[in-house]
Amino acid sequence: MEITTEIYTGDSKEQLKQLPNNSVDLIVTSPPYADQRKYTYGGIHHDKYVDWFLLISEQLLRVLNPTGTFILNIKEKVVEGERSTYVMELILEMRKQGWLWTEEFIWHKKNCYPGKWPNRFRDAWERLLQFNKNRKFHMYQEEVMVPMGEWVNARLKNLSETDKTRDNSKVGSGFGKNISNWLNRDKAYPTNVLHLATECNNKNHSAAFPEELPEWFIKLFTKENDTVLDPFMGSGTTLSVANRMKRNSIGIDIIPEYCEMVKKQLNLVESYLFEPKEEYETIKPKRRIFVR
Amino acid sequence: MEITTEIYTGDSKEQLKQLPNNSVDLIVTSPPYADQRKYTYGGIHHDKYVDWFLLISEQLLRVLNPTGTFILNIKEKVVEGERSTYVMELILEMRKQGWLWTEEFIWHKKNCYPGKWPNRFRDAWERLLQFNKNRKFHMYQEEVMVPMGEWVNARLKNLSETDKTRDNSKVGSGFGKNISNWLNRDKAYPTNVLHLATECNNKNHSAAFPEELPEWFIKLFTKENDTVLDPFMGSGTTLSVANRMKRNSIGIDIIPEYCEMVKKQLNLVESYLFEPKEEYETIKPKRRIFVR
DNA sequence: GTTCCGCATGAATCGATAG
């Protein structure tokens, strides 16, 4: 089975209209953060950010498979000494739009940007907001298991009798233990805090997005031949990881140079296809499918 | 100069009225979270939580010194498959009340609650929200600098093989790279991510609040003889740390047993004082000042 | 005195079952 990559050049809000309903299994993206400077690349003023993003998230809600997941990497800036509130407002508005705010992962950036301010420390974390369409969605937890802590080596050498049978806690916390379940287990499930370094080498793109980040979520929320979408593709990290992991991918970016760069980087071969007619749009540009 | 400790038994909303305006330099507290601690504090429903807390934060705003800081430890729980939004709503409302939302620190709990669920990982972090009255506030950054040498030694000692795998650090890009930075410096400023374990030893109080947490904020935001307030004292961790660090402290709790326990623990000597008359309340109970 | 090892415990969450 062939793995395809589609790249659209233009405004995400418009380009997304070309995608069919329920056709994407995972959306991972890091949109341009709100910025006080209005006219830089992607810099949307924080007052307008929520309205701007809601038009995009509306389309994302449409194209996402009901069992799929949307991961939004975002962090509020400091405005006049305060953390801006647009991320919180966005979450509240997206819920009204129909999204479920399932979870908030923390990306702990181990080597965050250096700097010093009189009343503030370095910002070493970002939000990874998980949104879903339904309470039931696909999650392949085993794919991202991590080695257990050291303690388990010592712990499992000798099992006492209470270890072997379930031993209920006395204080009514409803929590007991059954250590024997841990035999033959060398891995544990991770938590909702991710420890990753930021990418040091900038790839001609301002956003530093380590490959491990989309990789982790692609492993967790998709299987091979699923489709991954990044509506703010940038340098194409999400797409190249998806490609390597045998997932179909779709990228959108407003800057033609990035689109060209990503195509070149992925060694894509363009193939024109006959498109089935869909109701959601009568006239649409030809979809450009790339096959590696 | 003597260090004093005051303990008030009762509802924070009411007890706080006894404190003068602008008299506290730091508030550090961990209130009962919504729907939690039903058997000790009664458990506030998440729909009522914001209104309930606003009456308290209104008083906190009054008693806090204009150069002081309020640190609020809180985390939303899952309700019907979604993260509850009451914390975000609380932040938005507190800003309307006059608070500045200056920063959000992350407390990464290394030993978080275990468990496995089909669509969710363990929750390993909590919010430490920083609020201020003014953009200018006291912050003694040097007090919490991390000594590089010690930290390097401790880190290297604990750097087991599983640590390396878990951190997914690649030689030369992540961990190794930072080592070269450490060579030329004695101390470094911390970031806004705190790595602490919860305390699971029983102190007759269910909250796992490690001493390092209030200690860090007391160092950062106060100096000796300043006053620290915890309106949800619980087992008194904040007070005992403040006492040890030569800060005056004030604790409030609705449960008499906790108040008695804290007094006993701190070996406090009660001394009745003549109170100056204040305008904000004509009749008020005698303040109980404890001196160690 | 150290170091080692056994063990209870925790701001949790989901789904099934009971009222």
Next chain:
DNA sequence: ACTATCGATTCATGCGGAA
């Protein structure tokens, strides 16, 4: 239908007793 309670799952830590 809707709420309340219950059982099942899980892992890192610090304490205390033992070696």
